[in-house]
Amino acid sequence: MELPLVVGLREDERMATKNEIIGILEEIGVILEIKGENPFKTRAYINAARTLEGLEEDLQTLVEEERLDKVKGIGKAIAEKISRLVTEGELPYYTDLKASIPHGLLNLLDIPGMGPKKIKAVYKNLNIHSIEELKLACEKGKLQTLDGFGKKTEEKILKGIENREAYMARHLWWDAHEIAEPLVTALRELPEVEKAEIAGSLRRKKETVGDLDFLASSLSPAPIMEWFTSRPEVQEVTAKGETKASVRLTGGLQADLRVVPPEQYAFALHHFTGSKEHNVALRSRSLQRGYSLSEWGLKAEKTEEIPKDILTEKALFDFLKLPFIPPELREGREELERLEGKKTPELISNTDLKGVFHNHTKASDGKSSLKEMAHAAAQIGWEYLGISDHSKASFQANGLNEKELINQIQEIKDYNASADREIHLFAGIECDILSDGSLDLSDEVLAECDYVIAAVHARSGQKGPDETSRLIAAMENPLVTMIAHPTGRLLLQREPYELDHRKIIDAAAANGVVIEINSHPRRLDMDWRWWRYAREKGVRASINPDAHHTDHFAYTLAGVNIARKGWLQPEEVINTMNLKAVREFLRKRKSDG
DNA sequence: GCCGTTTTCGGCCCGACTGTTTTCAGTCG
Incomplete structure (x- = not known):
């Protein structure tokens, strides 16, 4: 359950509109992909949505001054659609597009393993419109007859539908914390592990969390992945590679582990701690200083100066001329602006x-x-x-x-x-x-x-x-x-x-x-x-x-x-x-x- | 549909993982 966002501020109302538009652009992209449009055209809508997410300037102003199509990633056609949504709140192109596919088809996106391509395949070949019909088709073994689908895919989708409730449920911070703490402690004790930390919303101490994110730094990830995926509390291993694994724990909680080399650790820890909104803000601040920031590190864009080794989050914030921002405050609620030129606040413990x-x-x-x-x-x-x-x-x-x-x-x-x-x-x-x-x-x-x-x-x-x-x-x-x-x-x-x-x-x-x-x-x-x-x-x-x-x-x-x-x-x-x-x-x- | 030119077309991205492949497409975060 998500709480209603703060209401009553004019700024937040505008944010909601912007978020709605982001959602609509994403939806247009997915529908176009299902309909088999030019993949680069569908990408353009997704990219435009990403661009809007990281937009620093006020959307309303950009629309009023007709400068929206000057923003990189937004061209003439999409700018017109966004303007229409901002000024009139509706877009016939989108309404028509949505009406052109069966109601319920987009819900299939909620099933793990189902993306636009697979949705298109089951819709065109088996005339499947809903999760219920998809489930039925899996049970009858019809899915594995399709090109690009096999027995495993069918099983995975069926399981995904059956476990949907458990997978999607959120968990109280307290419950997740009680499971995660001993795991991260044990992780730190592995000889191959240099550093390890819980990331994600659990680290940000959100009141509820969706899944657990663990991050470790090491030069030999293999034994760590092996250890993680063979814990007694692991019910199912959903993915296991050289540096990344996903498991489902008893109780339905999903847990991910990533192992990165030491020089990447600080960046990865920051990235996977989030929030998404905080990361967007920090990336944009970094870009203003001539560096592109990602989970992999800092890359010089407009400057010659190469950043020195950054091995801690504090060093990263330092480099971006900010005090260390405690994970709890990284919610994208103007924490960068509020801490500009200040010290880390002395929060209660x-x-x-x-x-x-x-x-x-x-x-x-x-x-x-x-x-x-x-x-x-x-x-x-x-x-x-x-x-x-x-x-x-x-x-x-x-x-x-x-x-x-x-x-x-x-x-x-x-x-x-x-x-x-x-x-x-x-x-x-x-x-x-x-x-x-x-x-x-x-x-x-x-x-x-x-x-x-x-x-x-x-x-x-x-x-x-x-x-x-x-x-x-x-x-x-x-x-x-x-x-x-x-x-x-x-x-x-x-x-x-x-x-x-x-x-x-x-x-x-x-x-x-x-x-x-x-x-x-x-x-x-x-x-x-x-x-x-x-x-x-x-x-x-x-x-x-x-x-x-x-x-x-x-x-x-x-x-x-x-x-x-x-x-x-x-x-x-x-x-x-x-x-x-x-x-x-x-x-x-x-x-x- | 967007971008950026060697400017009106041709390329477009982000890496890891899985599954269905026999060299790669689709999904995910």
């Missing part, structure tokens, strides 16, 4: 945390007792732990009523006063926001807590205010310290509530309310894409594991990843404060409110 606030015990739906939680938190080295069980409206989670909360607060006071205390406990509550925006427990009782986390757990009824208004109403209660998982999303499971993030962040800023980064690997909410705006507004974060068991404290790592992707620095996260400072912060928050 997991060891900066001095405690966490959103945690449950057996009193509501947690699996560990208050003392077990306190002990485990002390073992990590934290200075404090906040206890925040559910409130009574979360009936399914055995939420606390007023009396039970008062009892728990007393239990926490007793613990803090006891001789065998191992850590300071803060008394909190994860208080439900009701459908009218009010809180589930009385202000009188909430005022007894050290802090209050307000959270939505059930969507509001049709009559009540929308989700945005409910959250804002809750934030306007001066007793509320922070809001939990604002969108309620469950990655790969449940879509986020429809929220106006801007209004939420503005309200948090106006009321001095902290926004949580819920670190549960399935939540990671508020999303990293919004922290840029929140930082600008001076809103602070609290990174919380939402622990229901002592084991769940480890989730803070996933939350820290999201904070890093949001460019957050330690001082912007309240639970990097030491006990004295955070106690003062909570006290002040209560008295100001």
Whole structure:
């Protein structure tokens, strides 16, 4: 599941249009290829799409000033088509072309092994229009009768269709990370391996990942490929060559390994870490300096100066007069411009945390007792732990009523006063926001807590205010310290509530309310894409594991990843404060409110 | 369909891998 992109900025709207046009050009190229057009003509559309992707100048401006056909890779004919799409939003040529082939034929591209040529072959010879028909033809053994198809191709396509769900599913960062870490560690221990790293979206700490990318540098790749493809967790080897292999692991996760010589390693690592958008931006910066940059290295284009050995990513950024850009920030969201002439930002790390606030015990739906939680938190080295069980409206989670909360607060006071205390406990509550925006427990009782986390757990009824208004109403209660998982999303499971993030962040800023980064690997909410705006507004974060068991404290790592992707620095996260400072912060928050 | 000329035609790209070939076409990232 991909989250909706940032909306509301004029720039982003234009980007969407540009991306749509890129998609249309690519589609035209594929359809022309299926129809058997001149291969170089079909290429021209694909090339034009690539050109548009890397376009630095504003597309709108180029169209208005009629300079589009001056861009290398875009000629008169394609420029006219793009202009039409920009100004009128539609293109009869494309609409007609699309209508000229059966609906569903392009879906065949989703099947591994099926490209334009093979689609054309099955369409012309077997009149296949859809994935279902393709599957049927494979099962009847009809595919292997075609020129250029054999038994293996047919088997591969059939398997591809059958495994489609598993192959295409994305995976939580946490799950992928747990599989990838031991693999890369073992990879590094091989005698032939000089360096090895995880690349791709996993390295960028994206909330979900599609597959695993491993990269190693070595002068003798053969034993490394052998090792990789014979791991016990490998279910199937889908490709194996001298320097490149693909496997499918148990659980359906796809993993690729590439082995490159040491002098190419830095370039390959950067390239395969991505993102695509970041790479486009860096390549274009490199070109401006007279070098073409690729996974293979730097090539002098317009200059005589040969770059010296570049053996690390840092050296590569150095050469391009940029600070080292941490992988988490390489999302093509203007990171190059924002870091121009600056140092690498000092992003928060997991060891900066001095405690966490959103945690449950057996009193509501947690699996560990208050003392077990306190002990485990002390073992990590934290200075404090906040206890925040559910409130009574979360009936399914055995939420606390007023009396039970008062009892728990007393239990926490007793613990803090006891001789065998191992850590300071803060008394909190994860208080439900009701459908009218009010809180589930009385202000009188909430005022007894050290802090209050307000959270939505059930969507509001049709009559009540929308989700945005409910959250804002809750934030306007001066007793509320922070809001939990604002969108309620469950990655790969449940879509986020429809929220106006801007209004939420503005309200948090106006009321001095902290926004949580819920670190549960399935939540990671508020999303990293919004922290840029929140930082600008001076809103602070609290990174919380939402622990229901002592084991769940480890989730803070996933939350820290999201904070890093949001460019957050330690001082912007309240639970990097030491006990004295955070106690003062909570006290002040209560008295100001 | 684009580009760049030795300027109105002729060439066009990116390397690795697989499978169907018997020297290479198609797919993929």
